[in-house]
Amino acid sequence: MTFLFRDTVPVATGTVSVAFTERRLDLGDLAPDEVRAAGLAEIAAETGATPYLMHQVHGTTVHEVTATDGFPDADALVTDRPGIALLARAADCVPVLLVGENGAIGAVHAGREGVRRGVVTAAVERLRGLGATAPRAWVGPHVCGGCYEVPDEMRAEVAAAVPATHATTRWGTPALDLGAGVLAQLAAAGVPAERVGGCTREDDAYHSHRRDGAAAGRLAGVVWRTP
Template structure:
């Protein structure tokens, strides 16, 4: 695992540097906003991008499996952004869903992924991994951030069965003994099957007030997330 700094100063809760890429996960000290549709604050993405040394690239997250290329001048409808050039900071925003950074340790390629219940079951994580490999990435590592844990994320039995049919590792039972989902476990299982080395940062957004949580805070919840940037000169890294 690369050098990392858990408990970093704002805007990052966790920050790491691979050499080829640098990335970080934020917490509730910074609100990344919910996007242009509801008029949420736009300051957070700019703060995070400035801290990583690039221009912010966002997406309109729709709980699907589409992958787009990160572009500061566009905001595509997607749930994963692939990064293939320096100077751009790809950002994912969450508030109970799973934020993921995937990067190649030896090629200038990375991605951020938003994996909620529907997106995880639909295969957004394998889609992002495939997009990176199509661009030449061989070895990949992933960092899986804080999210609603299986002990807290209660859902109706039919919903639990539907998601578990798509990804059995996501089935869970809550502390109350009711049907639940562990989307993080589903993500980790998918990464393992795809041969990606995964680092689970842990943390439950519903339990820990250090993070935004829609289930805990409702419409008052902001958004935290993850961001990644490719280093200048990384295009010259030998494959």
């Protein structure tokens, strides 16, 4: 099985599918080339679409995909074209998938800096720029606020920008809840969201950098449209 979760949404221009990959696949930049290539080939076979990756840099750049070549520095992808599978990779950060009723789609990698700087909001705005009406979101597996311990100064900095991120670990130390921050940003943008999956650190069904360090692979949120 390629996906731990998969859902299908009818849109005006066909059907959009959203999915999150399972741990057997490692799609990270540090994975051996043949391992990542095998994972992408499996996604292509499962979706019937061409997978498109971005080089994620913890920023707010949104890249519009108009062809299937390239590997842009970005943390969000959008397209209104069928046959392209957009991927947002993560191993504790928040992968977010966006779907508009017109069939425009987006994939967002929301890490700590991306949440603080508003990458999800930027992606929603860009999707609407492609004519997307009534966008919806799927928020994938990520580290929970009870596990994501950070220095107090870091919590204060991020929470000053996105108050919903303020959290405390289960053992009583400062933490960030990036998922809560993303959900708050989506709500503020008028985008209903579905939460998918649990905490990546706690559940070994997912890749987790917090749990496994440099050895962690990367899962992916995947979204594609079929005419």
